[in-house]
Amino acid sequence: MKPINIGLMGVGTVGGGVATVLKRNAEEISRRAGREIRLTIASRRNVEMARDLVGPDVTVVADPFEVVNHPDVDIVVELIGGDTVAKELVLQAIANGKHVVTANKKLLAVHGNEIFARAQEKGVMVAFEAAVAGGIPIIKALREGLSANRIEWLAGIINGTSNFILTEMREKGADFIDVLKEAQRLGYAEADPTFDVEGHDAGHKLTIMAAIAFGIPMQFDNCYLEGISKLEGKDIQYAEELGYRVKLIGLTRRTEAGVELRVHPTLIPEDQLIANVNGVMNAVLVRGDAVGQTLFNGPGAGALPTASAVVADLVDVTRLMTADPGHRVPHLAFQPDQLKNLTILPIDEVVSSYYLRIQAVDRAGVMADITRLLAENGISIEALIQKGAIADGSAEIVILTHRVVEKAVNKAIAAIEALDSVAGKVVRLRMEELNG
Ligand SMILES: NC(=O)C1=CN([C@@H]2O[C@H](COP(=O)(O)OP(=O)(O)OC[C@H]3O[C@@H](n4cnc5c(N)ncnc54)[C@H](O)[C@@H]3O)[C@@H](O)[C@H]2O)C=CC1
Ligand SMILES: N[C@@H](CC=O)C(=O)O
Ligand code: NA
Numbered sequence: 001m002k003p004i005n006i007g008l009m010g011v012g013t014v015g016g017g018v019a020t021v022l023k024r025n026a027e028e029i030s031r032r033a034g035r036e037i038r039l040t041i042a043s044r045r046n047v048e049m050a051r052d053l054v055g056p057d058v059t060v061v062a063d064p065f066e067v068v069n070h071p072d073v074d075i076v077v078e079l080i081g082g083d084t085v086a087k088e089l090v091l092q093a094i095a096n097g098k099h100v101v102t103a104n105k106k107l108l109a110v111h112g113n114e115i116f117a118r119a120q121e122k123g124v125m126v127a128f129e130a131a132v133a134g135g136i137p138i139i140k141a142l143r144e145g146l147s148a149n150r151i152e153w154l155a156g157i158i159n160g161t162s163n164f165i166l167t168e169m170r171e172k173g174a175d176f177i178d179v180l181k182e183a184q185r186l187g188y189a190e191a192d193p194t195f196d197v198e199g200h201d202a203g204h205k206l207t208i209m210a211a212i213a214f215g216i217p218m219q220f221d222n223c224y225l226e227g228i229s230k231l232e233g234k235d236i237q238y239a240e241e242l243g244y245r246v247k248l249i250g251l252t253r254r255t256e257a258g259v260e261l262r263v264h265p266t267l268i269p270e271d272q273l274i275a276n277v278n279g280v281m282n283a284v285l286v287r288g289d290a291v292g293q294t295l296f297n298g299p300g301a302g303a304l305p306t307a308s309a310v311v312a313d314l315v316d317v318t319r320l321m322t323a324d325p326g327h328r329v330p331h332l333a334f335q336p337d338q339l340k341n342l343t344i345l346p347i348d349e350v351v352s353s354y355y356l357r358i359q360a361v362d363r364a365g366v367m368a369d370i371t372r373l374l375a376e377n378g379i380s381i382e383a384l385i386q387k388g389a390i391a392d393g394s395a396e397i398v399i400l401t402h403r404v405v406e407k408a409v410n411k412a413i414a415a416i417e418a419l420d421s422v423a424g425k426v427v428r429l430r431m432e433e434l435n436g
Helices: 013-024 026-033 047-054 064-068 085-095 105-122 138-145 160-172 176-185 200-214 233-241 303-320 366-376 406-417
Strands: 004-009 037-043 059-061 075-078 099-102 151-157 244-254 259-269 281-288 292-299 351-360 381-387 396-401 422-431
Touching: 004 013, 004 064, 004 303, 013 026, 013 037, 013 047, 013 303, 026 037, 026 303, 037 047, 037 064, 037 303, 047 059, 059 064, 064 085, 075 085, 075 303, 085 099, 085 105, 099 105, 099 303, 105 200, 138 151, 138 200, 138 281, 138 292, 151 200, 160 176, 160 233, 160 244, 160 281, 200 244, 200 259, 233 244, 233 351, 233 381, 233 422, 351 366, 351 406, 366 381, 366 396, 366 406, 406 422
Parallel strands: 004 037, 004 075, 037 059, 075 099, 259 422
Antiparallel strands: 151 244, 151 281, 244 259, 281 292, 351 396, 351 422, 381 396
């Protein structure tokens, strides 16, 4: 049978990994796909560097539009990143009737509704396993393996760079900036690493998973984002003393009031498996009404793990190419006319437990004032510890609360910060049990 011709756009960390995997496992891949999957043409601005990565048998061009417009290319692989030229290229590929495989979560979280609509009209596939949690086949699991379930919530460590940084900070007391540089060197970080550390990248991935889990359109603009760049080492340490690990968690949950869609540093009980997922590893917990709780764990970034997902998509697309478009798995798991525009809850309507750290100064009655203000806002305390002495002005009070709506906590924090006996800002982190 005639080989399937692949056109690769972007021969960087992941693109180089894709060339390696296609070459290394060529025989097994064609036995699975039923025909040879052949990298025919690749594009990178620096043609010489691309040539070194893809080898002499592949045509290398500088202009990626040559790839999407090439008459012999069956599947286009977009590994450039971003949502400017990548969007133009993907839409052009679709318009040309070519199938697309991409690892670009930003592109899909922000423009996915438009891209999938165009692909639907043209009867082509847009496959994106690599876009969420790198090598973990979470898209396949959510879209196909769990399709019997009403998915209630899912939560994950879905940014390898942040998890790598948090792990090195906790285990080695390393500096944030040094660890970030190491993550960049290892090819984990985005072109702009603020996307990793400020929660954007996790928000993109969470938006995509929420769409597939609940059958809703992409709503990245409504995703709450808070990253790890302002986390202080002492809060990681205090959390640990209280039996928790701090992780950057993306969480989406259906509630009667609406859908929660939020990314933020989160205290997780240390005896939970997900609290022990370290380094560049990712993990996603999914709660379905029939299956119960499932945990998917694996490498979330890096050349070969991400290439593993890209090439799996190439195999899938190759197998399904000749199928009637109506018989393929829908892009977002639900039939396109069955997507429902559920409301995303604003963050202050979300219910969670909280970790509060308060800097107390030497004034009588400070503890009584704080507990009174919490009680007045309907917040009950699960644990309270004092670090240092109030008498010498160095006391920090750490409080863990029971579950309460966030706007009540915001009100209590504002009142606590206004006390003469409290200095500076109250540190607030959310806590989740992730077992219900
Ligand atoms: N690095 C990782 O571990 C993972 C990356 N991704 C996603 O994969 C995509 C690619 O990421 P990386 O390989 O890490 O990035 P990279 O920066 O290593 O590679 C991108 C390549 O595209 C090339 N490029 C940029 N503009 C171009 C243009 N106009 N024409 C031709 N080539 C152009 C660059 O020269 C570079 O070689 C991104 O969407 C990223 O979010 C997804 C999962 C994991
Ligand atoms: N920058 C991302 C790469 C994978 O998506 C991460 O660190 O997880
Ligand atoms: Na994946």
